[in-house]
Amino acid sequence: DAGVIQSPRHEVTEMGQEVTLRCKPISGHNSLFWYRQTMMRGLELLIYFNNNVPIDDSGMPEDRFSAKMPNASFSTLKIQPSEPRDSAVYFCASNSQVGDTQYFGPGTRLTVL
Amino acid sequence: AQSVAQPEDQVNVAEGNPLTVKCTYSVSGNPYLFWYVQYPNRGLQFLLKYITGDNLVKGSYGFEAEFNKSQTSFHLKKPSALVSDSALYFCAVRVGYNTDKLIFGTGTRLQVFP
Numbered sequence: 001d002a003g004v005i006q007s008p009r010h011e012v013t014e015m016g017q018e019v020t021l022r023c024k025p026i027s028g029h030n031s032l033f034w035y036r037q038t039m040m041r042g043l044e045l046l047i048y049f050n051n052n053v054p055i056d057d058s059g060m061p062e063d064r065f066s067a068k069m070p071n072a073s074f075s076t077l078k079i080q081p082s083e084p085r086d087s088a089v090y091f092c093a094s095n096s097q098v099g100d101t102q103y104f105g106p107g108t109r110l111t112v113l
Numbered sequence: 114a115q116s117v118a119q120p121e122d123q124v125n126v127a128e129g130n131p132l133t134v135k136c137t138y139s140v141s142g143n144p145y146l147f148w149y150v151q152y153p154n155r156g157l158q159f160l161l162k163y164i165t166g167d168n169l170v171k172g173s174y175g176f177e178a179e180f181n182k183s184q185t186s187f188h189l190k191k192p193s194a195l196v197s198d199s200a201l202y203f204c205a206v207r208v209g210y211n212t213d214k215l216i217f218g219t220g221t222r223l224q225v226f227p
Contacts, residue, residue, distance in 0.1 A: 004156075031213055033213070042217060042218075042219045042220065043157075043203065043217040043220075044217075045214055045215065045216075048213060048214065050213070055212075055213070056212065056214055091156055091157070093157075095213065098211070098212075098213050099145055099164070099207065099213065101147070101159050101162060102147075102159075102213075102215065103159065104149075104156035104157040104158070105156050106155060106156045107155075107156050
């Protein structure tokens, strides 16, 4: 199994630009999670989906952030417009059922100038 | 409120010595507890978890963790540290029975010296 796949691995953009991060979960997994990691705030859950439906988006910082999961094998996290404080590593994770281990992708390092 | 604490920012240990990375939690109900490890520029890798059963849980790479309900702790241990164990370690707790939401600790950097 290829594991959770994220793209791009690195993204550098300018303030005000739209950024789209992509994730492919492990095949057969029903839940998908988006996390953000920063030095100041640590690792925080932004949103998670179960069977393609958003279950908890209480961690989404503000309206500039949106996430979609159009099918079981693909999800996007979009930031529009981006700001320097959005600079972080964004991780995607997936698991097969509620309570099961979450498996993480390699992350996308986002830098907003 | 549900929470997890890792009281040490960094743990230093000599290679070959036993290591302990501490974690305490606060949840209502029975906890689901996890340990993950993060190597530089990598994602988090699962080490082990406690859901129910034996208080001593064995995981990957020779790591184990002991669940202590009375002390609300879930410390990570290894009998003999390797230099390659040097990494960032995260403890996490599931916040409720019907949710998949995890709360992560702030992480503990383990440094193993040759």
